[in-house]
Each structure stands twice: as structure tokens, then as C-alpha cells.
Amino acid sequence: MLIVMTKKATPAEIEAVVATIESKGFMARPIPGGERVAICVLHNEGAVEASFFGGLPGVKEAIPVTRPYKLVSRESQAHDTVIDIGGVLVGNGHFTLIAGPCAVESEHQALTIARLVKKAGAHMLRGGAFKPRTSPYAFQGLGEEGLKILARVREDTGMPVVTEAIDNETFDLVEEYADVIQIGARSMQNFSLLRRAGKSAKPVLLKRGLAATIDEWLMAAEYVMEGGNTRVILCERGVRTFAHHSRNTLDLSAVPVVRQESHLPVLIDPSHAAGRRDQVIPLSRAAAAVGCHGLMVEVHHEPGKALSDGAQSLYPSSSRTCAGR
Numbered sequence: 001m002l003i004v005m006t007k008k009a010t011p012a013e014i015e016a017v018v019a020t021i022e023s024k025g026f027m028a029r030p031i032p033g034g035e036r037v038a039i040c041v042l043h044n045e046g047a048v049e050a051s052f053f054g055g056l057p058g059v060k061e062a063i064p065v066t067r068p069y070k071l072v073s074r075e076s077q078a079h080d081t082v083i084d085i086g087g088v089l090v091g092n093g094h095f096t097l098i099a100g101p102c103a104v105e106s107e108h109q110a111l112t113i114a115r116l117v118k119k120a121g122a123h124m125l126r127g128g129a130f131k132p133r134t135s136p137y138a139f140q141g142l143g144e145e146g147l148k149i150l151a152r153v154r155e156d157t158g159m160p161v162v163t164e165a166i167d168n169e170t171f172d173l174v175e176e177y178a179d180v181i182q183i184g185a186r187s188m189q190n191f192s193l194l195r196r197a198g199k200s201a202k203p204v205l206l207k208r209g210l211a212a213t214i215d216e217w218l219m220a221a222e223y224v225m226e227g228g229n230t231r232v233i234l235c236e237r238g239v240r241t242f243a244h245h246s247r248n249t250l251d252l253s254a255v256p257v258v259r260q261e262s263h264l265p266v267l268i269d270p271s272h273a274a275g276r277r278d279q280v281i282p283l284s285r286a287a288a289a290v291g292c293h294g295l296m297v298e299v300h301h302e303p304g305k306a307l308s309d310g311a312q313s314l315y316p317s318s319s320r321t322c323a324g325r
């Protein structure tokens, strides 16, 4: 249930509606809009009786929210969310390019790539310090040292940094250094991690799970929003199919569906979808054509020597194409 207040509703009238919702044992979550406040009713089992609220002062209307993901749904917010990350805008009308290595390998590597992708038109830098790897023997990331390198690179280039939190133990550390906290495909249904991200003051980039339906992905975003963090960016990165001409299959159709269902920005990561360099630029073009709000691409100055995902990493010169240059 969404309770839409009139434009002239006073803070006291909003408070009174919140108190009424809470008196019924539900949770009230005010959603500030450009013109008027709406209050979303959460934690109700079954439909809520609209007549409870219809007559209260300042209430314009009570609308049922039919989707299971409430705060994420367009039913609760008609306009697109735009997220401001240190002056970089993500969402509605902005095409945001995030580029950088799969993993931070050294200060020299991260700084070299960051300077090159910035010159090519990137707005934000990506780079993992804690890496979720299939093999326990593979490079796991530099950990805290990687985060410190990212902070120094941010200082040098002025670009905000996106880096992944893989577990609750290291979440606080990642949160301290990151401008955007990435929750990776493998963690999309790590519900305690999602709840922790919901308590963060930093924006969250939530990748779609390897075999997640769109509903499951949006419900994962709901976990973060339910915790109070409204700054969620969705990122489609390919799903597992029978195909083996690419690492995963990029689900381009997710973009129009998500844009219809949700007000949250949706990016595409063609690098993890493709798994191979030659497909990254064609998929980037397709991603822009279906209306995503930006791209996250992997770039390495020496992909042959990369400690992870070299095969899918673009050369810095070709990342210019992703920036439309």
C-alpha cells in the first residue's frame, strides 16, 4: 500500500499517518518526491485496508502496491531515481561509464589504467580488492592494501571508485574506502550481506546473480532498500545458459523490463557477460541501444599479464569506444 499525501500536507499530518501505520503493526517508509510525499506500508501480510488511511488529514489517496518488491517498484515511485556519486550522476538521462581493471594488482597498474580510462571518458573507476574467485588457488585480491591503492588513485584522478564487498567480515573496511559498494553476482542472494548494505550510507551496485530471475534480482534490491539505503544501482552482467560461445549470455531484455518495473538505474557489464574481448564493444553498443543507464567495463593496459579476467579486458584505447568517442 502506498499512501500519497497531498502537496500541501504538513509534517505533522505525515507524522500522523506514519503513527497510524505503525499502530497497526506495519512499518512506514516515507518516500520524498519532487512535489509530494508518499508513504509506503511495509511488512504487511496480505492486503491493507485502504479505508484506514483514506480519511486522514493530508492524505490524497491510498494505492495498492501489487508487486512483491515495494520500494524498488515503479508503483511506489513513478520518477526515475538519479544517484549522485561525488558529482557523477547515475540514472535518468545520464550515461555513466565505469571502467577499470578486474582487480587492483599494484599501485602502478591501478594508476596507469585509471589515468587512461579517465582520458578515454570514464566517469568512475572500478577495481576489486576482495575478489570472489571460483578457485581458492586463484588471486584473491590485495585486500586492504588494494583499497588503500584505490583511495590514492581516487586522489590522483578525482574519479569515484567502485569496489566489491564479498562478505560481512570485510564490509566495514570496504565501506570506509569505496564510493560505491559492489555486491557481486555470486553474492546477490547473500541476504545478510544485503541487509548490511541496506544500513550503509554508501550507494550499492547490485549485480544480477548468475541464475537469478528478474524478480529475484529486484527482491535482492528490496532487501537493501528495506534497510534504509535508497541508493541502489542495478547491473546486468549476463546469466548462465547452455551457450559456450561466450562466458555468459547477456540478457539485454532485462533492461526494458527493469526500467518498466523499477525506478532504479540499470547498468550493463558486457565484460563478465562476454568473457572475451572481441564481444565487449558490440555488446556495449547493444546495451546503449536498449536504454541502459551506463556501462561497467573491464580495462587493462597489459591484459596478457592481468591476474584475473585478462581475456575480457579491453585495451585502454578501445575503452574510448564505450565512452562514445
Ligand code: PEP
Residues within 6 Å of the ligand: 102, 128, 132, 164, 183, 184, 185, 186, 207, 237, 269, 272
Ligand atoms: C566483478 O565485477 O569484478 C565481478 C566479479 O563480477 P560478477 O560478480 O558479475 O561476476
Ligand code: MN
Residues within 6 Å of the ligand: 102, 103, 272, 298, 308, 309
Ligand atoms: Mn572480473
